[in-house]
Amino acid sequence: DVKVTQSSRYLVKRTGEKVFLECVQDMDHENMFWYRQDPGLGLRLIYFSYDVKMKEKGDIPEGYSVSREKKERFSLILESASTNQTSMYLCASISAPGHPNFGSGTRLTVV
């Protein structure tokens, strides 16, 4: 079974801090995704990557950046955390012809 690991389950950060959320998958998947999930809004795509060093903006990239230096690792960076970035963050990976696999999520609170 594919394993997608997110480094932290819960995280509390202060406004203005630089925050790194890490995601690692163990199945050599090409595509990796970062979403945030908020009540009533569903999963919204922040960024995705289809290869090492390749990235594309999703629907809500403002305030975020990503890094994919190795195929197995996709990092989400909050350059200067703000309270409106308090959310559940979910990482997923997929490789044809499979289905998306999710990490367990990181609940980030910015105070």
Place this chain on the structure above:
Amino acid sequence: QKEVEQNSGPLSVPEGAIASLNCTYSDRVSQSFFWYRQYSGKSPELIMSIYSNGDKEDGRFTAQLNKASQYVSLLIRDSQPSDSATYLCAVVRGDRGSTLGRLYFGRGTQLTVWP
């Protein structure tokens, strides 16, 4: 228009009934379709995947895909209280230049199955 739309719910059915969940998508080049179940505070878990027109059955679950109508549905037969969760429809949309494309989700439908 959103990429993926689901019937908003919430949906409430008695134990043993059939629950019907619906989803439409906007992009005709969409390739792959998935239904996920998500319990509160947990990450989504896959229930069904479907790639070609028609029905696909797995136990109490049946997924239906109609690409001409851009419609995908999930039927849950003999619903159980343990099926109470939020159900998410997901669609992989083909994008030029990327291997697989973007993965979009609907907002989810909250299902409650009462004893």
